[in-house]
Amino acid sequence: MRRVLxxxxxxxLTLAAATxxxxxxxxxxxxxxxxxxxxxxxxxxxxxxxxxxxGERVEVAVGQPIELVVTADVAGELHVHSTPEQELAxxxxxxxxxxxxxQPGVVEVESHDLDQVVVQLEVS
Amino acid sequence: xxxxxxxxxxxxxxKDLPIPTELAxxxxxxxxxxxxxxxxVAWRTPRYDAATSGRPAPxxxxxxxxxxxxxxxxxxxxxxxxxxxxMVAVLGEDLLTNPxxxxxxxxxxxxxxxxxxxxxxxxxxxxxVRSINELFARVxxxxxxxxxxxxxxxxxxxxxxxxxxxxxxxxxxxPYSTELGPVRLWLAAYVAxxxxxxxxxxxxxxxxxxxxxxxxxxxxxLSLWGxxxxxxxxxxxxxxxxxxxxxxxxxxVVAVLFxxxxxxxxxxxxxxxxxxxxxxxxxxxxxxxxxxNNVALLxxxxxxxxxxAIGTMLTGVEDDGDGAGRSGPLRWVRRRLHxxxxxxxxxxxxxxxxxxxxxxxxxxxxxxxxLIQVSDPFSRGDDWFGTGDWSVNYWFSYHPTLxxxxxxxxxxxxxxxxxxxxxxxxxxxxxxxxxxxGQLSLxxxxxxxxxxxxxLLFAA
Numbered sequence: 207m208r209r210v211l212x213x214x215x216x217x218x219l220t221l222a223a224a225t226x227x228x229x230x231x232x233x234x235x236x237x238x239x240x241x242x243x244x245x246x247x248x249x250x251x252x253x254x255x256x257x258x259x260x261g262e263r264v265e266v267a268v269g270q271p272i273e274l275v276v277t278a279d280v281a282g283e284l285h286v287h288s289t290p291e292q293e294l295a296x297x298x299x300x301x302x303x304x305x306x307x308x309q310p311g312v313v314e315v316e317s318h319d320l321d322q323v324v325v326q327l328e329v330s
Numbered sequence: 331x332x333x334x335x336x337x338x339x340x341x342x343x344x345k346d347l348p349i350p351t352e353l354a355x356x357x358x359x360x361x362x363x364x365x366x367x368x369x370x371v372a373w374r375t376p377r378y379d380a381a382t383s384g385r386p387a388p389x390x391x392x393x394x395x396x397x398x399x400x401x402x403x404x405x406x407x408x409x410x411x412x413x414x415x416x417m418v419a420v421l422g423e424d425l426l427t428n429p430x431x432x433x434x435x436x437x438x439x440x441x442x443x444x445x446x447x448x449x450x451x452x453x454x455x456x457x458x459v460r461s462i463n464e465l466f467a468r469v470x471x472x473x474x475x476x477x478x479x480x481x482x483x484x485x486x487x488x489x490x491x492x493x494x495x496x497x498x499x500x501x502x503x504x505p506y507s508t509e510l511g512p513v514r515l516w517l518a519a520y521v522a523x524x525x526x527x528x529x530x531x532x533x534x535x536x537x538x539x540x541x542x543x544x545x546x547x548x549x550x551x552l553s554l555w556g557x558x559x560x561x562x563x564x565x566x567x568x569x570x571x572x573x574x575x576x577x578x579x580x581x582x583v584v585a586v587l588f589x590x591x592x593x594x595x596x597x598x599x600x601x602x603x604x605x606x607x608x609x610x611x612x613x614x615x616x617x618x619x620x621x622x623n624n625v626a627l628l629x630x631x632x633x634x635x636x637x638x639a640i641g642t643m644l645t646g647v648e649d650d651g652d653g654a655g656r657s658g659p660l661r662w663v664r665r666r667l668h669x670x671x672x673x674x675x676x677x678x679x680x681x682x683x684x685x686x687x688x689x690x691x692x693x694x695x696x697x698x699x700x701l702i703q704v705s706d707p708f709s710r711g712d713d714w715f716g717t718g719d720w721s722v723n724y725w726f727s728y729h730p731t732l733x734x735x736x737x738x739x740x741x742x743x744x745x746x747x748x749x750x751x752x753x754x755x756x757x758x759x760x761x762x763x764x765x766x767x768g769q770l771s772l773x774x775x776x777x778x779x780x781x782x783x784x785x786l787l788f789a790a
Contacts (some may be wrong), residue, residue, distance in 0.1 A: 230775070254683030260608050261604045261607055262604075287343050289695075291343055309729075310728060312344060321619075322607050326598075326600060326603070330347050
């Protein structure tokens with residue numbers, strides 16, 4: 207028993223040491239000044255009941271300005287499942303919806319008219 | 331602000347970030363190393379024996395938890411919670427701000443796990459259906475332990491497995507899981523079945539068929555608390571785990587618990603989201619996405635059960651050679667059919683480790699949000715308990731590195747406990763010449779579960 211415990215402890219400590227070096231807590235949200243990060247543009251197209259992209263993962267930084275450029279044949283609404291949730295309305299034609307997310311996590315942007323996930327924003 | 335629209339999204343906003351690649355690989359390597367270390371250097375005679383393990387708990391503690399007043403207080407807490415949920419389920423608004431959703435999906439389902447880990451079989455002590463059954467029995471002058479019939483032993487945990495599947499189906503697959511009507515119906519069916527079952531079969535029914543009691547008591551095997559002949563024991567979680575008696579349906583219970591949690595990670599992963607939204611067949615049928623999710627949930631649960639069954643059965647069970655010449659495949663299987671249930675206890679730590687990893691932020695953050703909502707049961711701005719103006723602390727979400735380390739740590743720790751538990755059972759159960767080789771297939775299955783879990787945490 208003791209032998210097992212010692213071996214396990216050594217193994218676990220080695221791994222802990224190997225993984226815990228980088229204490230890379232996220233940078234504070236760029237929020238206010240916003241000038242530091244460049245804007246991430248995501249193009250979204252609604253056409254005859256379909257949407258592209260469909261469920262795509264997009265990486266963004268915490269607080270990075272995001273622009274959703276929506277081209278749609280019919281007006282509608284996007285639901286951003288961030289904490290707290292956000293709702294973005296768009297009209298027919300092309301509209302640009304600004305968005306920032308200040309809390310790390312995976313945030314789904316959904317079209318509830320189509321019941322589809324458009325993009326998953328991986329905010330880190 | 332919230333809850334105006336129907337959503338298949340479930341509760342809570344943002345989901346956890348995937349764990350970093352290095353951490354996932356480190357966890358997988360740790361799981362592999364630990365597995366073979368245990369196999370190579372661990373003890374060769376069984377250490378855990380439910381008949382002798384543990385020592386009596388301190389007298390004052392035993393006196394406290396066995397005091398009628400203490401028992402009654404726990405039952406009262408359960409009944410108060412029950413009355414509150416019934417009230418908001420019947421009179422509350424059909425909005426996401428109705429606390430019934432958080433209480434159902436977060437406090438009850440997820441909260442039971444840490445409570446049972448810390449305090450033992452919690453649901454058994456507060457279960458309102460048990461309490462109501464006991465009240466009925468007292469009024470009728472009968473014994474709540476006994477019903478009209480004996481509970482059929484061959485049913486085992488199967489009803490609980492079905493009940494657990496009904497819950498995870500409701501939570502993960504059913505598109506209207508966050509509408510009041512379906513949740514109310516689910517709860518009403520649960521209470522009705524539990525009260526009828528208790529009247530027919532007595533308290534044994536709750537031990538075997540109440541999905542929440544079975545779940546809570548299973549997790550409680552990893553706590554420090556046990557009981558033998560009515561005496562409260564303190565014993566190591568490993569010895570406690572070993573005291574779980576195999577029964578029919580136990581494999582199904584662990585398969586549903588692990589499979590469904592895996593499916594929950596999987597269904598958020600981009601490949602599955604894309605498949606459900608763009609596959610020609612799925613999108614051309616009205617019910618296509620729903621059907622695809624149903625099938626996937628079932629495949630995850632059945633898959634876990636099969637891997638466990640095969641992993642435990644690929645071993646020799648006879649000392650004098652297997653007589654390969656004269657035993658057909660049917661005999662081969664029949665002689666090993668008891669093995670999966672004998673080893674099912676060893677999967678429990680893997681499940682608990684993965685559940686910690688999967689649900690930690692959900693429990694902490696949506697759990698807090700529920701505590702705030704509870705103060706306003708009818709969504710009209712009341713503040714019954716003074717928690718209404720609290721705000722949710724998102725500290726954990728802002729420390730994703732710490733969070734990822736905790737997750738991988740929990741998964742690896744669960745794996746270690748699982749491998750040790752399976753090892754001890756193998757040397758008790760298997761004939762000497764199969765003790766080590768017989769563990770290999772189960773070890774492969776366990777490493778598969780753990781690495782599969784880490785992969786889902788990394789990819790979803």
